[in-house]
Amino acid sequence: MRAFFSTGEASGELLAADLLGALRRRVAVKAEGIGDDRLAAAGVHIVQRTRGWATLGIVEALRNIxxxxxxxxxxxxxxxxTAPDFVVLIDFGAFNVRFAWLLRRFGFRNPIVYYAPPAAWLDNPVRARQVAALCDPLTIFRHQAEFYRSLHLPIGYVGHPLVxxxxxxxxxxxAAAGxxxxxxxPGSRAGEIERHTPRLLDALARVREVRPGVQAVIVAANDDAQRHIEHLLxxxxxxxxxxxxDTRAVLRDADAAAIASGTAVLEAALIETxxxxxxxxxxxxxxxxxxxxxGRFITIPNLVLDEPVVPELVQEAATPAALADALLALLDAPQAQRDGYARARAALGPHDALQRNADWVLATVAEHRVPAARALAAGTF
Structure with a gap:
């Protein structure tokens, strides 16, 4: 089989790479796609590099249009x-929704699976109807599945693949005293690195006033991120x-972590850091x-449980002093979050969610369920 994957940022590449691996456990899949180093490492021929596509905030996104x-x-x-047997879109609604519409407009009639559709927690009926008209959506969050179904829209749901x-x-x-x-x-996008890294370093300096032996590891997502962080340092x-x-290796070795909201927070929760x-x-x-x-929360563990398992410091609250206080509390009492982390894992789906997601994709392709009749009625972009 031949597949085409479309991602736009590091978290989407991670989902795509894992899904492709699960697909290949069932059938031989030759893949090309839109992505970067992580997707290429999974054996995907990259036809468009996406480094720099992901932006921080709506204003910067508009400049990218x-x-x-x-x-x-x-x-x-x-x-x-090239007419692949199927296309898989992963999140990144700023590009992928219009991309799906163009594919249908240009006559592509094979299945388009939207894996992890955008706006999972925004409950946007217009966007949901667009996605369902153009694609076969497969969400990784129960909340989004329930929202689509409340609109009588088809959607697949098994669970989050990271479990x-x-x-x-x-x-x-x-950790040892002191x-x-x-x-x-700090995140992978340039804006995230620019805004978060100074706060994190100031927080580290404050932590070291109380625990002089504390050391830190900063995760740089790619070469550009590393150069940016080194410049700030x-x-x-x-x-x-x-x-x-290696985000996961760093989290496994850490006694505590301060993380820009995103997939890495979920990774920390599943590792129980x-x-x-x-x-x-x-x-x-x-x-x-x-x-x-x-909404009340922005991180996945808190969203799925609707409770503050992970402290969230957003905007004005994200001061070096507040970050340092939170880190010191975590260093002193590292077990405090464990119960919440375990409940978040259970709420995210079964342990074999990844393979079951892949099987859902293959079943959809086999059934050839293409919503082509609805595709061109989905509006213009």
Whole structure:
């Protein structure tokens, strides 16, 4: 079989790579797609690199529209010409929804599976109807499945694939008095790195006033992120900081972590690493975001349980002092989050969710359920 994958950022590449591996446990799949290093490492021939596509906030996303618009036309024509057996879109609604519409508009009639459809927690009926008209959606969150079904829209749901790929680490005692290792994860986008890294480093300095032996590891998602972080470090007083790439390895070795809200918070929860989350947008972006989203939480463990398992420091609350206080509390009492983490894992789905998601995709392709009759009625973009 031949497949085409479309991602737009690191978290989507992770989902795509894991899904492709599960598909290949059933059938031989030759894949090409839109992505970056992580997708390429999974054996996907990359036809369009996406580094720099993901943006922080709505204002920056608007600036990206012309570039993404031209790329979507060129890539949709490529898919129409190569005619893969199926297409898998992963999240990244800023590109993938219009890409799906273009594929249908240009005459692609094979299945398009939207794996992890966008706006999982926004309950946007317009976007949900667009996705369901163009694609066969397969969500990784129960909440989104229930929302689609409340609109009488078809959607698949099994569970979150990371419960299949991440095991909890064994319980460990608190870090030695005065010491410990902290993982700092500022995010992968340039805006995230720019806004979060200084706060995280200031928080580390405060933690070291109380625990002088504490050291830190900063996760740099890729070469660009590493250069950006190294540039920020060059203008600061020296701190005991090293840089690394492997998020999960860093989290497994850490006594506590401060993490930009995103998939890495879920990874920490599944590994059972004590963690605090932060997220900071620019002022204009924050105003727009507050109008669009009024939920209580932003991190996946808290959203699935509807309770504050992971402390969230957002916007003005994400001060170095608040981050340091949260990290010190986690270093002193690392077991405090374990019960919540275990409940979050249970709420995310069965342990074999990844393979069952892959089997759902293969069943959809075999049934050839293509919503083509609805596709061109889904509106214009």
């Amino acid at each position: 012309p570039r993404l618009g031209l790329a979507s036309i060129r890539l949709a024509l490529h898919v129409r010409t 299949s790929t991440i095991e909890a680490r064994p319980p460990r005692p608190p 010491g410990g290792t902290i993982a700092l994860l 060059a203008f600061r007083s020296p701190l005991p900081v090293t840089l690394a790439r 004590p963690a605090v989350a932060l997220y900071v947008l620019g002022e204009a972006q924050a105003k727009i975001a507050r109008r669009i989203y009024r």
